[in-house]
Amino acid sequence: MLAAGLLVCLLGTTALAEDRQVFMMSQMMLDNINPTLLMGRPGNMQVASLIYDSLVIRREDTTAGPEIAESWQRSDDLTWVFHIREGMTWQDGNEIWAEGEARAVTAHDVVFSLELHKKYSPPLMSTLSHCVEIVALDDYTVQITTDIPMERLLEGIQVLNMACIFPPEAATEHENGVDILPIGSGPFELQEFVPGTKAVLTKNEDYWIPVKLDEVQQIVINDPFARVIAFEAGEVDFLLQAPTQEALRLLDLGYIRVGSSGAPYNIGFNVTAAPFDDYRVREGISLLLDVDTAYRAILPEELTLRSYGQQGPWNVFNYDPDGLKDFDRFNIDEGLSMLADAGWADSDGDGWLDKDSEKLEIDLKTWNGDQVEVLTILVTQLQQAGIDAEVLPLETATYAQDLVSGNSDIFFDYMYGSDTGLYALYHSSKIGASNTHYVADPVLDALLDAANQLSPADSGPYWKAVERLAAANRYFIPMWFSLPTNFIPDYVKEFTSPMGFLELVNVERNVYLDK
Numbered sequence: 353m354l355a356a357g358l359l360v361c362l363l364g365t366t367a368l369a370e371d372r373q374v375f376m377m378s379q380m381m382l383d384n385i386n387p388t389l390l391m392g393r394p395g396n397m398q399v400a401s402l403i404y405d406s407l408v409i410r411r412e413d414t415t416a417g418p419e420i421a422e423s424w425q426r427s428d429d430l431t432w433v434f435h436i437r438e439g440m441t442w443q444d445g446n447e448i449w450a451e452g453e454a455r456a457v458t459a460h461d462v463v464f465s466l467e468l469h470k471k472y473s474p475p476l477m478s479t480l481s482h483c484v485e486i487v488a489l490d491d492y493t494v495q496i497t498t499d500i501p502m503e504r505l506l507e508g509i510q511v512l513n514m515a516c517i518f519p520p521e522a523a524t525e526h527e528n529g530v531d532i533l534p535i536g537s538g539p540f541e542l543q544e545f546v547p548g549t550k551a552v553l554t555k556n557e558d559y560w561i562p563v564k565l566d567e568v569q570q571i572v573i574n575d576p577f578a579r580v581i582a583f584e585a586g587e588v589d590f591l592l593q594a595p596t597q598e599a600l601r602l603l604d605l606g607y608i609r610v611g612s613s614g615a616p617y618n619i620g621f622n623v624t625a626a627p628f629d630d631y632r633v634r635e636g637i638s639l640l641l642d643v644d645t646a647y648r649a650i651l652p653e654e655l656t657l658r659s660y661g662q663q664g665p666w667n668v669f670n671y672d673p674d675g676l677k678d679f680d681r682f683n684i685d686e687g688l689s690m691l692a693d694a695g696w697a698d699s700d701g702d703g704w705l706d707k708d709s710e711k712l713e714i715d716l717k718t719w720n721g722d723q724v725e726v727l728t729i730l731v732t733q734l735q736q737a738g739i740d741a742e743v744l745p746l747e748t749a750t751y752a753q754d755l756v757s758g759n760s761d762i763f764f765d766y767m768y769g770s771d772t773g774l775y776a777l778y779h780s781s782k783i784g785a786s787n788t789h790y791v792a793d794p795v796l797d798a799l800l801d802a803a804n805q806l807s808p809a810d811s812g813p814y815w816k817a818v819e820r821l822a823a824a825n826r827y828f829i830p831m832w833f834s835l836p837t838n839f840i841p842d843y844v845k846e847f848t849s850p851m852g853f854l855e856l857v858n859v860e861r862n863v864y865l866d867k
Contacts (some may be wrong), residue, residue: 372566373865375844375856377590378579379570380719381748385548386532387516388473393752394592394850397514399551399570401853403443404516407462407494408506409858410851414808416506418859419459420517421494422536422787428503436462436492440560443541447533448521448569454558457537459516465517466496468731472529474785475776479511479804503807504772513774514852517828538543539563539857548572548749553576557591563857564864574747576721583607583839589865590847591839596655596722598835611836611849615664616659617723619716619730619829620765623792627712632694634826636657637714637762639687640737646729647832651722657833661819662774664833668813672819679823680830684737705738714741718764719751726766726831755788763788765828774818775800778827789827843867 379395387404390396408424409415419435436459444454463486470480483505485497498505506512522533534542540553551570555563571588573579576595579601583591594602603609603810619641621628628634644658657665660676691697695707706711714734716727725744734741746754754760757793765788776786779800783790796818803814822828838849856863 365568367390371789372776373564374523374567374569375565375572375590375863375865376569376588378573378582378588378592379775380412380574380592381752382549382551382570382571382572383749384662385534385542385545385551386530386534387518388469388530388532390473390475390514393749394852395570395572397852398850398854399542399545399553400516400534401538402540402553402568402856403534403538403542404518405440405538406513406515406517406853408513409855409860410507410513410853411860412848412851416789418515420462422520430498431599432496432498432505433489434462436494436497437560437857438492440537441558442519442537443535443556444558445715446535446541447535448519455519457519458491459494460491460516461519462494463488464520464523465513468523468525468530469515473515474814475782476511476515477785478779478781479505480515481781500801501805504804504811507772507808529815540568559857561857561859561862564862565856574720589840589844593721594837594839596651596834596837599839600652600657602839607695607839608844609836609838610847611838612851614657614664614835615766616662616664616833617831618662618765619727620763621791621827622758622761622763622788622790623825623827624758625695625761627707628698630694631826632690633696636687636690636696637693637734637739638826639681639683639690640739641730641733641829642682643730643829643831644682646733647726650725651832651834654839655835657835659830659833661823661830662777662828663815663819667815669808670815670819672816675816675820676823676830679820679826685747688737703738712739714739714762715744716762716764717740717744717746717751717754717760719748720745722834723764756785758784758788758790759771772804774815774822775804778818791822791827793821794827855867 383393384396385400387400405420407421409419411417422437426432438766440457442454444450466486469476482498482500483496484499487495489495492642518536522535526532539556540561541556542553544552549572553568555566580594580598582588621634623629627797660673660680663670665671696705696712699706724745731741731743776782778796780792780797799814799818803811840847843866846863847865
């Protein structure tokens with residue numbers, strides 16, 4: 353466990369010099385900041401989003417705000433026109449541009465970047481595939497034409513607000529994809545990146561908004577309790593995902609909880625992996641689990657809420673507990689009957705369910721956190737029912753890679769907080785990226801495509817239909833919603849909790865430390 357003071361050894365004494373504005377934050381993983389390969393991993397995204405700007409930002413209310421594009425309008429249902437902010441330049445003093453010699457950011461750079469995202473960025477491919485024409489009308493105007501109405505092109509997740517813009521000079525295409533130097537137009541310039549350890553960035557002196565912070569350091573601290581120790585010692589200014597019990601204590605101590613939405617915690621299945629490719633097995637396991645007893649034994653009511661789906665109450669148009677409750681039941685006899693119907697029964701009287709002389713075994717993959725204790729109770733329930741189940745905690749990067757690659761059969765599930773998160777989670781075009789359930793369902797795809805074209809208010813019935821179909825097919829087992837457990841001390845000003853990208857400097861905020 354990381355003890356107070358060790359960050360000084362890791363970062364050096366200059367990092368904590370009191371005459372500089374140095375913002376420190378913890379991360380659970382950092383492994384790749386290629387903007388086309390962020391793959392929805394928060395740590396990578398939160399470094400990349402300081403180096404690169406996007407056309408627009410995503411506000412806390414999920415609407416789009418200006419960044420590289422200072423304004424935009426729709427000419428018709430299929431045509432968007434973006435007006436690029438003049439006076440923005442690429443970062444200099446690097447291997448492309450010497451100090452003071454960087455050129456301006458133009459519409460042509462935006463077109464180039466979006467076309468590369470369209471080719472190489474798995475989370476964005478399906479969205480940008482509907483952008484059939486991306487052209488520069490002049491040096492500071494970009495026109496995007498879509499083949500279907502895209503009401504959500506600027507909002508939600510895995511849309512234009514998540515597409516980093518970079519200069520063509522920084523990109524090198526090759527047979528395996530594209531390499532991109534960490535040179536953007538953002539408020540911070542990368543000084544050091546050590547995968548699995550840390551990222552160090554210093555302010556871009558030429559940014560179009562004067563940046564108040566001198567430096568940002570993001571440090572990987574895998575152990576959640578070590579993150580809390582570093583935070584209370586003043587070595588971390590933003591604490592990411594404190595354990596729930598610790599969060600209650602931090603609230604009592606007066607630290608500020610930040611975040612506008614929580615996270616749903618579920619158990620997910622790779623529905624292409626045997627034996628979970630059989631609905632009866634997925635449903636049978638679900639019926640054996642007394643989720644209420646398990647999560648309430650560990651987690652406080654103040655910071656959690658029982659879930660029946662994957663869209664929380666912060667998704668005001670999509671939240672559907674009454675429509676989903678009937679899919680979530682606890683009935684051991686029915687669960688064992690369902691498994692027996694699928695061929696899994698105790699044929700030799702040894703207490704374990706088996707089929708064709710093979711014991712039913714489960715390794716439930718997760719990362720370290722509150723959920724490990726809850727999952728331990730749940731796998732004990734499965735063991736008592738005759739399933740040889742274990743919890744398998746993994747280092748966060750390994751856990752994420754296993755999910756993306758399909759190397760996880762049953763796993764602690766995640767969900768994007770945005771109301772378009774179901775699209776990322778279940779659309780067949782996202783297999784190998786964010787669709788870690790490997791669901792390929794044409795009915796789901798049709799509902800998701802329809803929802804993604806509509807405004808938030810109009811799309812609600814479609815998202816609800818998606819959730820009910822996913823619940824009915826038992827692609828996931830719902831457990832609980834965790835309310836935000838991210839914290840800052842009161843001296844951090846103008847900060848908002850990351851929603852994918854980390855917005856420390858934009859037209860609406862400019863984070864600084866008032867110690």
